[in-house]
Amino acid sequence: MTRAGVNLSALFDPFIIGGVFCYFLSFLLFLPWLAVRPVSVAVPAAGLTYALVAVAGWVLRGETLTAMQITGIVAVGIGVWMLAK
Known part of the structure:
Protein backbone atom coordinates (compact mmCIF):
# COMPACT_ATOMS: atom_id res chain seq x y z
CA MET A 1 0.00 0.00 0.00
CA THR A 2 1.29 3.45 -0.82
CA ARG A 3 1.89 6.13 1.75
CA ALA A 4 -1.14 8.04 0.40
CA GLY A 5 -3.30 4.93 0.78
CA VAL A 6 -2.32 4.57 4.43
CA ASN A 7 -3.20 8.18 5.15
CA LEU A 8 -6.49 7.95 3.27
CA SER A 9 -7.54 4.83 5.15
CA ALA A 10 -7.10 6.73 8.43
CA LEU A 11 -10.10 8.87 7.45
CA PHE A 12 -12.34 5.87 8.02
CA ASP A 13 -11.00 5.10 11.50
CA PRO A 14 -13.89 5.38 13.99
CA PHE A 15 -11.74 7.45 16.36
CA ILE A 16 -10.93 9.93 13.57
CA ILE A 17 -14.57 10.21 12.54
CA GLY A 18 -15.62 10.60 16.18
CA GLY A 19 -12.93 13.21 16.75
CA VAL A 20 -14.02 15.27 13.77
CA PHE A 21 -17.64 15.05 14.91
CA CYS A 22 -16.71 16.14 18.44
CA TYR A 23 -14.64 19.02 17.10
CA PHE A 24 -17.56 20.22 14.97
CA LEU A 25 -19.95 19.84 17.91
CA SER A 26 -17.64 21.80 20.19
CA PHE A 27 -17.53 24.61 17.63
CA LEU A 28 -21.33 24.72 17.49
CA LEU A 29 -21.57 24.79 21.27
CA PHE A 30 -18.83 27.40 21.63
CA LEU A 31 -20.61 30.03 19.54
CA PRO A 32 -23.61 30.48 21.88
CA TRP A 33 -21.23 30.32 24.87
CA LEU A 34 -19.21 33.14 23.34
CA ALA A 35 -22.37 35.18 22.74
CA VAL A 36 -23.32 35.28 26.43
CA ARG A 37 -19.91 35.38 28.12
Whole structure:
Protein backbone atom coordinates (compact mmCIF):
# COMPACT_ATOMS: atom_id res chain seq x y z
CA MET A 1 0.00 0.00 0.00
CA THR A 2 1.29 3.45 -0.82
CA ARG A 3 1.89 6.13 1.75
CA ALA A 4 -1.14 8.04 0.40
CA GLY A 5 -3.30 4.93 0.78
CA VAL A 6 -2.32 4.57 4.43
CA ASN A 7 -3.20 8.18 5.15
CA LEU A 8 -6.49 7.95 3.27
CA SER A 9 -7.54 4.83 5.15
CA ALA A 10 -7.10 6.73 8.43
CA LEU A 11 -10.10 8.87 7.45
CA PHE A 12 -12.34 5.87 8.02
CA ASP A 13 -11.00 5.10 11.50
CA PRO A 14 -13.89 5.38 13.99
CA PHE A 15 -11.74 7.45 16.36
CA ILE A 16 -10.93 9.93 13.57
CA ILE A 17 -14.57 10.21 12.54
CA GLY A 18 -15.62 10.60 16.18
CA GLY A 19 -12.93 13.21 16.75
CA VAL A 20 -14.02 15.27 13.77
CA PHE A 21 -17.64 15.05 14.91
CA CYS A 22 -16.71 16.14 18.44
CA TYR A 23 -14.64 19.02 17.10
CA PHE A 24 -17.56 20.22 14.97
CA LEU A 25 -19.95 19.84 17.91
CA SER A 26 -17.64 21.80 20.19
CA PHE A 27 -17.53 24.61 17.63
CA LEU A 28 -21.33 24.72 17.49
CA LEU A 29 -21.57 24.79 21.27
CA PHE A 30 -18.83 27.40 21.63
CA LEU A 31 -20.61 30.03 19.54
CA PRO A 32 -23.61 30.48 21.88
CA TRP A 33 -21.23 30.32 24.87
CA LEU A 34 -19.21 33.14 23.34
CA ALA A 35 -22.37 35.18 22.74
CA VAL A 36 -23.32 35.28 26.43
CA ARG A 37 -19.91 35.38 28.12
CA PRO A 38 -17.09 37.91 28.04
CA VAL A 39 -14.33 36.90 25.65
CA SER A 40 -11.86 37.05 28.56
CA VAL A 41 -13.77 34.15 30.17
CA ALA A 42 -14.99 32.18 27.16
CA VAL A 43 -11.71 31.83 25.29
CA PRO A 44 -9.63 30.61 28.25
CA ALA A 45 -12.41 28.14 29.06
CA ALA A 46 -11.83 26.69 25.60
CA GLY A 47 -8.38 25.76 26.91
CA LEU A 48 -10.10 23.06 28.94
CA THR A 49 -10.24 21.15 25.66
CA TYR A 50 -6.58 20.19 26.06
CA ALA A 51 -7.22 18.82 29.53
CA LEU A 52 -10.37 16.98 28.44
CA VAL A 53 -8.60 15.38 25.49
CA ALA A 54 -5.80 14.12 27.74
CA VAL A 55 -8.31 12.67 30.22
CA ALA A 56 -10.36 11.13 27.39
CA GLY A 57 -7.21 9.49 26.02
CA TRP A 58 -6.54 8.03 29.45
CA VAL A 59 -10.13 6.80 29.93
CA LEU A 60 -10.98 5.66 26.41
CA ARG A 61 -7.63 4.56 25.01
CA GLY A 62 -5.73 3.56 28.11
CA GLU A 63 -3.00 6.13 27.50
CA THR A 64 -0.76 6.90 30.44
CA LEU A 65 -0.69 10.30 32.09
CA THR A 66 2.58 11.34 33.66
CA ALA A 67 2.77 13.38 36.85
CA MET A 68 3.77 16.39 34.74
CA GLN A 69 0.72 15.99 32.50
CA ILE A 70 -1.61 15.65 35.48
CA THR A 71 -0.04 18.76 36.99
CA GLY A 72 -0.66 20.59 33.71
CA ILE A 73 -4.29 19.47 33.63
CA VAL A 74 -4.80 20.73 37.17
CA ALA A 75 -3.03 24.01 36.34
CA VAL A 76 -5.25 24.58 33.31
CA GLY A 77 -8.35 23.88 35.38
CA ILE A 78 -7.26 26.26 38.13
CA GLY A 79 -6.36 28.94 35.59
CA VAL A 80 -9.77 28.74 33.90
CA TRP A 81 -11.48 28.81 37.29
CA MET A 82 -9.49 31.89 38.34
CA LEU A 83 -10.33 33.73 35.13
CA ALA A 84 -14.01 32.90 35.50
CA LYS A 85 -14.15 34.54 38.96
